[in-house]
Structures are given as C-alpha cells and as structure tokens.
Amino acid sequence: xxxxxxxxxxxxxxxxxxxxxxxxxxxxxxxxxxxxxxxxxxxxxxxxxxxxxxxxxxxxxxxxxxxxxxxxxxxxxxxxxxxxxxxxxxxxxxxxxxxxxxxxxxxxxxxxxxxxxxxxxxxxxxxxxxxxxxxxxxxxxxxxxxxxxxxxxxxxxxxxxxxxxxxxxxxxxxxxxxxxxxxxxxxxxxxxxxxxxxxxxxxxxxxxxxxxxxxxxxxxxxxxxxxxxxxxxxxxxxx
Amino acid sequence: xxxxxxxxxxxxxxxxxxxxxxxxxxxxxxxxxxxxxxxxxxxxxxxxxxxxxxxxxxxxxxxxxxxxxxxxxxxxxxxxxxxxxxxxxxxxxxxxxxxxxxxxxxxxxxxxxxxxxxxxxxxxxxxxxxxxxxxxxxxxxxxxxxxxxxxxxxxxxxxxxxxxxxxxxxxxxxxxxxxxxxxxxxxxxxxxxxxxxxxxxxxxxxxxxxxxxxxxxxxxxxxxxxxxxxxxxxxxxxxxxxxxxxxxxxxxxxxxxxxxxxxxxxxxxxxxxxxxxxxxxxxxxxxxxxxxxxxxxx
Numbered sequence: 075x076x077x078x079x080x081x082x083x084x085x086x087x088x089x090x091x092x093x094x095x096x097x098x099x100x101x102x103x104x105x106x107x108x109x110x111x112x113x114x115x116x117x118x119x120x121x122x123x124x125x126x127x128x129x130x131x132x133x134x135x136x137x138x139x140x141x142x143x144x145x146x147x148x149x150x151x152x153x154x155x156x157x158x159x160x161x162x163x164x165x166x167x168x169x170x171x172x173x174x175x176x177x178x179x180x181x182x183x184x185x186x187x188x189x190x191x192x193x194x195x196x197x198x199x200x201x202x203x204x205x206x207x208x209x210x211x212x213x214x215x216x217x218x219x220x221x222x223x224x225x226x227x228x229x230x231x232x233x234x235x236x237x238x239x240x241x242x243x244x245x246x247x248x249x250x251x252x253x254x255x256x257x258x259x260x261x262x263x264x265x266x267x268x269x270x271x272x273x274x275x276x277x278x279x280x281x282x283x284x285x286x287x288x289x290x291x292x293x294x295x296x297x298x299x300x301x302x303x304x305x306x307x308x309x310x311x312x313x
Numbered sequence: 314x315x316x317x318x319x320x321x322x323x324x325x326x327x328x329x330x331x332x333x334x335x336x337x338x339x340x341x342x343x344x345x346x347x348x349x350x351x352x353x354x355x356x357x358x359x360x361x362x363x364x365x366x367x368x369x370x371x372x373x374x375x376x377x378x379x380x381x382x383x384x385x386x387x388x389x390x391x392x393x394x395x396x397x398x399x400x401x402x403x404x405x406x407x408x409x410x411x412x413x414x415x416x417x418x419x420x421x422x423x424x425x426x427x428x429x430x431x432x433x434x435x436x437x438x439x440x441x442x443x444x445x446x447x448x449x450x451x452x453x454x455x456x457x458x459x460x461x462x463x464x465x466x467x468x469x470x471x472x473x474x475x476x477x478x479x480x481x482x483x484x485x486x487x488x489x490x491x492x493x494x495x496x497x498x499x500x501x502x503x504x505x506x507x508x509x510x511x512x513x514x515x516x517x518x519x520x521x522x523x524x525x526x527x528x529x530x531x532x533x534x535x536x537x538x539x540x541x542x543x544x545x546x547x548x549x550x551x552x553x554x555x556x557x558x559x560x561x562x563x564x565x566x567x568x569x570x571x572x573x574x575x576x577x578x579x580x581x582x583x584x585x586x587x588x589x590x591x592x593x594x595x596x597x598x599x600x601x602x603x604x605x606x607x608x609x610x611x
Contacts, residue, residue, distance in 0.1 A: 135518065158522070165520035175515050192521035194318045236519070 084149065086110050087244050087275045088134060093143035095129050095299075103129035104299045107143070111277060113243070116270040118286035119279045121296035127279045130296065131248055134277075135167065136160050148244060165193055168237030172249035174229045176221040182208060182232045183217040189236045207235040211265060227258030234265060244275045251285060263289045322525065326532025329505050340501040340537050341544070344596065347494040348545030348589055351487050356553060356585075358483030360575050365476045367574040369443040372472070374450050374464040376402075376436040381458045386434060389458045393436055398449045400439045407434050433460060444473040491596060498537060498600025502530050506605055530601050538597025539590060546589035550582050 088111040095104040104126045111117050121127045132138040133145050136152045145152040148166040155163060176185045186204045195203075208217055211231040221229050230250060237245055247266060251259035263278075267289065270276040280286060286293050287307070295303035330337045376393065378386065386404065393402040405413070410432035415422035425431065440449050450464040506513065516526050560572055 161517075161520045161522045163520075164518060169518050175511065175518075177512055177515065188515070189519040191318065191321055192516050192519055192525055194525075240520075 085113050086146070087113050087115075087148055088277065089144070089146040090130075090133070090140075091144045091146075093133065093140045093145060095126075095133065095138065096141045102299055104133070104140075104296075107296075107299075107301055109294060109301055109304065111275060113275055114270070114273050116267065116276045116289075116291050117278070118290040118293045119277060119296060120281070120283060120286050120293050122281050125296045126299040127281070127296055128248075129299075131246065131279055134246065135169065136163060161193075165240055166242050166244065168234075168240065168242040168245040170230065170233050170237050170245065170247040170250050172252035174221070174226075174233045174253070176229055176232055176236075178221050181218050181220055182213055182224070182228075182235075185221070185232055186236045186239050189239050193240065203239060204235075207239050208232075210238065211235045225258070226254035227261060230254055230258075230262050231265070234262070234269075238269065242274070244277065245269060247276070247278045249280050249282075250278060251280070251282065259285065318525070319528075322528040323532050326529035326536065329509065329529055329533050330536060333501070333505050333508065336501050336504055337533075337537060340497055341541050343497045344494050344537060344541035344593065345544045345548070347490040347497075348541055348593060349548050351490045351592070352545060352549040352585065352589060353552075354483045354486040354490075355588075356549065356576075356581075358479050361479045362476060363574045363576065364571050365472055365479070367570070369469065369472045369476075370400075370439050372443065372446065372465045372469050374438040374440070374446070374453060374462055376438055376453050376456075376462050377460045378434045378436070378458055379460045380433070385458055389456060390436060392456060393438060393453060396449065396452055398440050398442055398445045400441045402439075403437045405435045405437060407432055410435065443469045443476075491592075494596045495600045495603065498534055498597055499604040501537065502534050502601045502604040505530065505533060527601075527605055530605050531598065534597035534601030535594050536597070538593035538595070540593075542590035542593030543586070545593070546582075546586040549589070550578065550585055553581075553585075554578050 088109075090107045090109050093104055093107040094102070096102050107126075107130070119127055119130060129138065133140055133152070134147050136147075136155065140153060147163065150159075150163050152163070177188065180188060183204055186207060187200045190200045190203065205214065205217065208214055211234050213228060213231050213235065216224060216228060216232075219228075221232070224232070230253070234245075234247075234250075237247075245266065250262055250266070254262065263285065266276050266278065278286075278290075290307050292306050293303070294301060378389070381389070390402055390404055393399055407430050411425060411429065414432060415425055418424065438449075438453065440446055446464055446469040447466045450462050450466065453459060454462045513526055557572075557575065557578060560568060563569070563572075
C-alpha cells in the first residue's frame with residue numbers, strides 16, 4: 075500500500091504524539107513527548123543545554139526520525155513522508171539559526187535570493203520578492219552588503235528575510251538572539267511578533283528564560299527529554 | 314527544472330571550479346595523464362594485435378599431397394575450405410612449386426631442370442584462430458590424398474601468448490587507471506563539497522531537492538572529465554602522428570610490413586576523441602556520485 079503522509083487537521087501546525095527519540099548508542103534524547111502547536115501561535119520552547127531542544131528541532135525539520143510516536147508538521151506525518159518529499163515539506167518551514175548561516179560570499183540580496191533559486195523560482199519573481207522581504211525586515215538599504223559588513227542583528231534580519239521569502243506558514247527560530255546584543259535581540263523578537271501577527275505560526279527554541287517570559291504567550295519547557303511544563307503567559311491558561 | 318535554474322546550477326558548478334582552481338587544475342592534470350596512459354595502452358594493444366594477426370597469418374599450414382588427379386585435388390581443396398578454423402586455402406601445383414623453388418635457388422635453379430616433378434602439389438592453408446592451429450593441422454593431416462603437413466605450431470603458440478599478454482595487460486592497465494581516475498575525481502569533488510558544506514546545509518533547510526544540490530558538482534566533475542578527455546585525445550593523437558611519421562621513414566622491410574598493418578591516424582582520431590571524452594565524462598560522473606552521496610543524507 076502506498077504511504078500517505080498527508081494529515082487532514084489544518085488547525086494543528088505541529089503535533090508530537092508519544093514521541094521518543096533514542097540515538098544510536100542508547101542516548102535517550104526525548105521520551106513520551108506530547109504537544110500540539112496550533113496555527114497562528116507564538117510559542118517558546120524553553121530548555122537548558124542538553125534538555126532535548128535540538129532533537130525536537132531535528133525531528134520537526136526531519137533531519138532525524140522519531141524512534142517511536144508520531145510527528146506531524148504542517149499536515150504531513152514525518153514518519154511516513156517519502157525521502158523525495160522532504161525538500162517540499164521544508165519549503166513550508168522558515169528556519170532561523172543562532173549562527174545566521176549566511177553565505178559569506180553573497181550579498182544580503184543574494185543570500186535571500188539563494189533560498190528562492192534553490193526552489194526553482196524564476197529570476198523575475200526573485201527580483202520582485204527579495205526587495206520586498208528585505209524591506210519587511212528593515213534592510214532595504216543593505217541589499218548589496220556582504221554579511222561581514224553587517225552587524226549581528228542585521229545578519230539575523232537577513233536570515234529572517236530568507237526564512238520569510240517563501241511566505242511559510244511556520245517560522246522556526248533556533249536561539250535567534252544567541253549571537254546578538256540584548257537591544258538587537260528585542261528588535262528581532264519584535265520582528266518575529268510582527269510576523270506572527272499576520273497569522274504565521276512562530277516557534278522560538280531558546281534557553282533564555284527571561285526572553286521567553288518577556289515575549290511569549292505560551293512557553294513549553296523541556297527537561298531531560300520530556301515536556302515538564304506547558305503554560306500560557308499574560309493571562310493564558312495552562313494547557 | 315526550469316531552464317533558468319539549470320543555467321544557474323551550471324554557473325554554480327563553474328564557479329565552484331574557479332574557487333577551487335588549484336585542485337581543479339591538479340585533477341585535470343592527473344586525469345589527463347591517466348587518460349593518456351590508458352589511450353596509449355589501448356592503441357598499443359590494438360596495433361600489436363593487428364601486427365600479431367598479420368604475423369600469424371604468415372604462419373601457414375602446408376598440406377603436401379600424394380600424386381592425385383586434378384578432380385581429386387579440387388575435391389580435397391573444397392573439403393579443406395570446409396574444415397573449421399580454415400580461413401583460406403591456396404593450391405600450389407607441382408609446376409608452381411618447382412617455379413617457386415627455382416626462384417629461391419637463383420643461380421642454381423638449373424639443378425632442378427632434370428626433376429620436373431620432384432616437388433609435390435600442395436595447399437597453403439591460413440587459419441582464423443592461431444591458437445587452434447595444431448588442432449586444425451591434425452584434421453587436415455588425416456584427409457584422403459594428404460601425404461603430410463607442415464605447421465609452425467611452436468611459433469603460433471608464442472604468437473598466441475604474446476597476443477593474450479598484450480590484451481589482458483592492456484585491459485588491466487585500463488581498469489587500474491580508471492580506478493585511480495575515479496579516486497582522484499572523488500577526492501576533488503569531496504574537497505569542493507567540504508568547502509561548500511555550509512551552503513549545502515542551507516540549501517537543504519530551504520527545501521532544495523537532492524538533484525538541485527548535486528547538479529553543480531556533476532557539472533564540475535563532468536567538466537574536469539571533458540577537459541581532460543579533450544587534452545588527452547589531443548596529446549595522444551599528436552604523439553601517434555609523430556611516431557607514425559618517424560617509423561614511416563624507416564627503410565627496413567620488416568618495419569615496412571608492420572607499418573602497413575598499423576591503424577592510420579586519419580581513421581582513428583575521431584574514435585580516440587570520442588572515447589577519451591566519453592571516458593572522461595564517465596569517470597567524472599562516477600567520481601562525483603561517489604563523493605556526494607554521503608553528504609546528502611539529511
């Protein structure tokens with residue numbers, strides 16, 4: 075029988091059910107993880123180093139597969155997804171990394187355009203879309219700058235523009251403020267909030283408890299591979 | 314894939330080559346050297362085979378006949394031609410044999426004047442496969458009307474051994490050099506992949522397909538193969554031309570006989586170019602596949 079990875083519930087963007095991940099060698103990174111992130115939510119996944127945040131990210135990005143349980147992202151069951159469909163699944167996720175992951179030899183424009191080129195989008199569309207997203211993140215005047223000519227905050231904005239360029243329904247930010255000054259961190263978080271306001275689901279993975287307290291509506295805390303807390307802030311209810 | 318994307322990927326491949334130009338030049342150099350050695354081995358093998366075939370064809374079985382009638386001789390000739398492994402049979406009458414002998418004897422030819430039928434009629438038989446010479450000789454020996462046969466079996470054995478050595482040696486050399494070339498291309502591409510690992514990981518996260526990620530590396534590997542093939546073909550054809558020019562100047566009869574059996578450049582240059590380019594592209598493709606497979610597992 076053909077595998078079908080499409081799951082119909084459109085309101086749930088990320089869902090982990092009874093997920094366990096054991097790496098070769100026996101290291102249990104996640105166990106019995108159950109959580110759901112709905113369309114339009116702004117969620118912090120909080121945890122100290124080694125808590126299981128990276129594995130959580132790897133499972134969502136389908137870099138790793140769960141040893142047990144079910145991971146559904148943007149309507150696709152990642153345990154059933156075919157290898158050749160993974161790139162198309164990833165086009166529905168905008169990812170921002172702590173170390174920006176910009177190509178140093180490319181300008182801000184080229185770094186953003188690169189994400190469009192690798193997904194077969196025409197040059198005409200690239201020339202129209204890239205200036206638009208650079209303007210969205212406040213970098214309209216930096217299109218021709220190389221990463222080395224920009225501050226950490228600006229580099230993270232380029233990375234954010236690259237993540238936004240496909241208008242993905244989900245943005246995943248892995249320690250997005252980890253390499254930038256506190257004032258610039260606020261700017262980045264405000265940008266993420268603005269992106270969330272237009273309906274994009276935003277998941278921020280971080281170890282910075284204060285940042286989560288300050289900006290979040292929902293904080294999911296992972297410790298020793300399990301979800302130990304899942305709370306709504308600012309009047310939000312426990313889930 | 315859109316044409317624009319394809320052009321972009323081809324450009325990326327060339328950019329990769331330019332960025333790693335030293336390694337690319339080293340790869341082209343080594344692959345060209347491998348192709349030249351392979352080409353020389355192949356051409357040598359082909360030509361030696363042709364010369365050995367020529368020399369082998371000089372090894373005839375001479376079938377001496379009893380004093381039989383012309384009808385019997387015709388029937389025997391037909392039977393010899395029908396024998397497996399026989400390529401050709403030429404009849405030599407008593408008179409013709411005598412004339413030949415007189416020719417060889419020169420000034421002493423008149424010694425044979427009193428013996429017009431001293432030499433028997435015969436058939437000079439050439440064979441298809443020199444290694445079966447002895448077997449064919451046995452079959453001819455027992456035919457009715459045949460008095461005896463004469464076959465240079467030992468010389469034929471030497472020729473067969475020589476031919477096999479050239480063939481197997483040539484192929485072994487080609488295989489070893491192909492393997493060396495694949496390893497060299499693999500390493501070049503591996504270094505390029507390593508240098509561009511950050512780019513590759515970003516490509517994966519933004520949803521590039523494996524084909525999209527691989528194509529620039531294929532362009533790089535195939536370009537190295539193509540350039541090496543063209544340079545190698547040029548060098549081998551040039552060297553072949555010079556060698557042919559040099560040996561054609563020789564006055565030696567043996568050399569002249571051998572030259573007449575060598576492949577002329579004008580009939581092989583196109584095949585050499587096509588074979589070199591195809592071999593270069595094949596090696597480039599295999600080498601690239603081999604080196605990028607493990608980097609695209611995510």
